[in-house]
Amino acid sequence: MTQENVFQEFGRKSFRTLKNCLLGTTLACLTASPVLASDTRVALVPGGPHPYFAAWEKAGQDAKRDFGLSGADYRVPQKWELSQQNQLLESLLTQGYNGFLIFPGDPVGTNSIASELTAEGTPVIALAGCLKQPTPAVFCLGTDTGNSAYLGTKELIKTLGGKGKIAHFTGFLVDPNTQLRIDAVQKAANETGGAVEVIQVIADIDAPEPAEEKINAFLAAQADKVDGIVTTAWVPAVVAANSLRKIGDKRIKMVGIDHDEVVLKAIKDGYVHGTMLQNPYGQGYIGSFAMNKLRSGCKVNQNAPFKSTALTNQFIDSGTAFVGRDKVDTYIGAMEAVTKDLMASFESTYLVCN
């Protein structure tokens, strides 16, 4: 094995768990058109480095293969800073990328760079997070984060027997989804008529050190007062799962988010009640497919059944699913099914192609 191969293997280890799903080839069969060479070169650009987006790389590779794209590359800004993302996008434009799938570094601020890109004739799709309208992005494809947080909280409330005190741990305040999640958790609690109270929201902890420090401080102070925890960001879910395992507390029920190994193992071992899966692979794969179609002359179907969120009325839900202990071993299948369903009707529902 060459040194390069060793490092590729080294870096992509975590991804191997997803590799075997054969999702790409299966989904390719669902598309009606034959695979023809395309000059579409898609850049999938998250807001910064984060494990959630890692599935976009495989999704891009599979989309490139299945739809004959010239490229579908995952490009990560080094930091969660709008300016760094903007610079990267400008650089990618000059490198010849002609379609952009962007997680907005800022729901309003990213509109500016999106306008620059579309002015050059390169379509933009907001991926995993939406841009606030008016926006040049043709649509937003992502998790309905508010709904996911709402459903997760409902699952938590159900397992608590409809009453209790809960805490909410969430991500970056600059993330366009964070406020939606805070509101959704509160909404689910409000619907209990006061039986469930959100006693604390800890935000801006989608980085390991602050998450570790603040979640542990919270548990040290409030572990005996809180009955449930809902986490709506990746790192807080991992840290909270570890913390509950560490203090050996199975009384506190927790509903996490995403599919980190730590969270999945904690579900198996009974420290976490379940997790709300998102569909990053499906976002990257379907987003690349849609971008190629748009560049091939298809238009967005203005009469499509878009959903509305606080940011946009052109939202497409990439799917979410609750996975508890009974389904934790088959979670990939659950998201495959969601992706297949969306992919099967995507072109006919959301696009108008001649």
Next chain:
Amino acid sequence: MPLQKLLKAEWSGLLLVVTLAIILIGYLKPSFLTPFNIQILLAAISVNMVIALAQMLIVGIGQMNLSVGAIGGLVAISFAGLMDVFQLPIPLAVLVGLLIGLAAGLFNGVIIAFTGISAFIITLASLSVFKGINLGITEAQPFYGVAESVKSFGNSSFIGTLPLLILPALLALIGVWFLLNRMRFGRHVLAVGASPTAAGLVGISVRNIVIGTHALSGLLAAVAGMMVVARLQIGQPTIGDDWLILSFAAPVIGGAVLAGGHVNVIGTLLGVTTIAIITQALVLFEIDPFIVQIFLGLLILWAVGINRLRDLRLTLFSKPA
């Protein structure tokens, strides 16, 4: 008398503030002084202490190291990755981690010393290099296969509530104190920080001191990175991203002069403790998450203000009669 000596120490005011804060918060929120919370607090202080020492040494020579977090992050994912992918024994993984930190520090030091370019610029650039290597290796994915004994080390305690993580922090604390107060190299560090020209004129190799100090800083950042892996039980690529403000704030609160030549190890420990207490207090008092940033901003302003006052005081006292 020991009490008079204590009161004369420049960090005595800070010690008083920390003591009063502990008493006040403990009174208002009794859970603050529970054994579990004390353990959490000490673990946070232990890791942050090593991070702060890594920056404090560089502040000592009148420079800054913006890449402390990037070095720590690179070592963290390397340490975890070596155990996960190559199943390296822990001592070997630790050794490689330390060597990476040392090499990264040397890289900074050599470029700064031989080019004369500002450390701010060089470490800003190397921050990108180290972070880029980190992302290139991990592709933003964590390494999970951390050895059980490493996880246990990061989450166990001894003599009641003392976390095991306090041991490397104490070693680093004592080592840096000894270096600065009992060794010639340490005195040269402060001499270079106070005036590189004067230090050069008395025969101190400014170049060697700069290189050596950056190498030590890299080594300490490496230790901190591995401590965080032990604490978190995974090798997260974002480890280190949040270290910068803390790394400057703690030494400055503790008495370091940003212009160089004066640092205080005990003061830095108290600075780290102050920040850890404030961080915990924000959680304990359920401060609105959207307001937390304001408190942190005020903390930095406070630190900078203290530094400015100290500069003024030094200037006043150094004036000839």
